[in-house]
Amino acid sequence: MPDQLSNAQPQFLTVGEGEAAREIAMLVRPARAGNGAPALVWLSGYRSDMSGTKAVELDGLAADLGLACIRLDYSGHGLSGGSFSDGTISRWLEEALAVLRHVAPDRIILVGSSMGGWIALRLAQELARTLEGPKLAGMxxxxxxxxxxxxxxxxxxxxxERESLAERGYFEERSQYSPEPNIYTRALIEDGRKNRVLDGIIETGCPVHILQGMKDADVPHAHAMKLVEHLPADDVVLTFVRDGDHRLSRPGDIALLLSAVKGIIRSSTNRQMPA
Structure with missing residues (x-):
C-alpha cells in the first residue's frame, strides 16, 4: 500500500478564545495533483482518535486513490489539547467545523464512527445553515x-448514576475497550439535548451509507433503523453485519467500510458529470 503518512507530523489549529482556546491536532493528506474527487474526512467516536484502525485504513484508501484525507482529534482526545471533561457535542462540533474551514476542501465525504456519526449529521446541518465551507458529497x-x-x-x-451527576457533575461507567472508565458529564448530557437530530427530518442533501453490527452492545441496531426513518429525503443504504460488534474493525468489516466509501465516491463522481 502507498505511503500512509505514517511519519507525518500533525498540524495544530487553535480553536476558541481566552480560557476556551485549545489546540486541535489534525493530519491532512493532500490530494494527488489533478484529482478533483471529494476529500475524505474522518470523525472519531467518543474517546477514540485519528490513529485508530478504521481512521488509518481510510487514509490508506485515500493514498491509493490519490484523494485528500482529513483526520482530527477532538479536544481531550489523542494529540489535541483541552480537557476531556470539558467536552460536549457543541464543543467538538465547533472544532470539526474549524478544521474543515481551515483546510477548505471544495467537497467532502464524511466518515463518522459512533459519536462521530452524530458529529457528521450536525456538520451537515451547520454547513447547510451557514452556506460556508465545503459541499457535502456523501456520508x-x-x-x-x-x-x-x-x-x-x-x-x-x-x-x-443520577445521584453522582447531581452531586459530582459526572458519573463513571466501566469501559469494554480501556482500563479507564468512561466518564459522562452533566454538561455533555445537557448539551446533547441541544444537539438532537432525531426530532425531525434530517436533510443531508447527499447519499448516506450506514454500517451497523447486529451484535453491537453499545448502540443497538434498532437505533440505526430509527435514524433511517429521519432520513427520508436522501439516498440511504443501511447494511447490517449479522455478527458485527460496535467497533466493526475486523478485516471483513474494514473491507465493507472501504467498499462503502468507494461507492459514495463513485456516486459523487457520477453526479458531477454533465447530463
Whole structure:
C-alpha cells in the first residue's frame, strides 16, 4: 500500500478564545495533483482518535486513490489539547467545523464512527445553515450514535448514576475497550439535548451509507433503523453485519467500510458529470 503518512507530523489549529482556546491536532493528506474527487474526512467516536484502525485504513484508501484525507482529534482526545471533561457535542462540533474551514476542501465525504456519526449529521446541518465551507458529497456512518446521551444514556441511568451527576457533575461507567472508565458529564448530557437530530427530518442533501453490527452492545441496531426513518429525503443504504460488534474493525468489516466509501465516491463522481 502507498505511503500512509505514517511519519507525518500533525498540524495544530487553535480553536476558541481566552480560557476556551485549545489546540486541535489534525493530519491532512493532500490530494494527488489533478484529482478533483471529494476529500475524505474522518470523525472519531467518543474517546477514540485519528490513529485508530478504521481512521488509518481510510487514509490508506485515500493514498491509493490519490484523494485528500482529513483526520482530527477532538479536544481531550489523542494529540489535541483541552480537557476531556470539558467536552460536549457543541464543543467538538465547533472544532470539526474549524478544521474543515481551515483546510477548505471544495467537497467532502464524511466518515463518522459512533459519536462521530452524530458529529457528521450536525456538520451537515451547520454547513447547510451557514452556506460556508465545503459541499457535502456523501456520508458513511459506522454504528452511528446520534443523540446517544438522550436516547441511550439518560433512559437507562441508575439511581446511583443520577445521584453522582447531581452531586459530582459526572458519573463513571466501566469501559469494554480501556482500563479507564468512561466518564459522562452533566454538561455533555445537557448539551446533547441541544444537539438532537432525531426530532425531525434530517436533510443531508447527499447519499448516506450506514454500517451497523447486529451484535453491537453499545448502540443497538434498532437505533440505526430509527435514524433511517429521519432520513427520508436522501439516498440511504443501511447494511447490517449479522455478527458485527460496535467497533466493526475486523478485516471483513474494514473491507465493507472501504467498499462503502468507494461507492459514495463513485456516486459523487457520477453526479458531477454533465447530463
Amino acid at each position: 458513511v456512518l459506522i454504528a452511528p450514535a446520534p443523540d446517544f446521551t438522550s436516547e441511550l444514556i439518560e433512559p437507562n441511568l441508575k439511581a446511583k
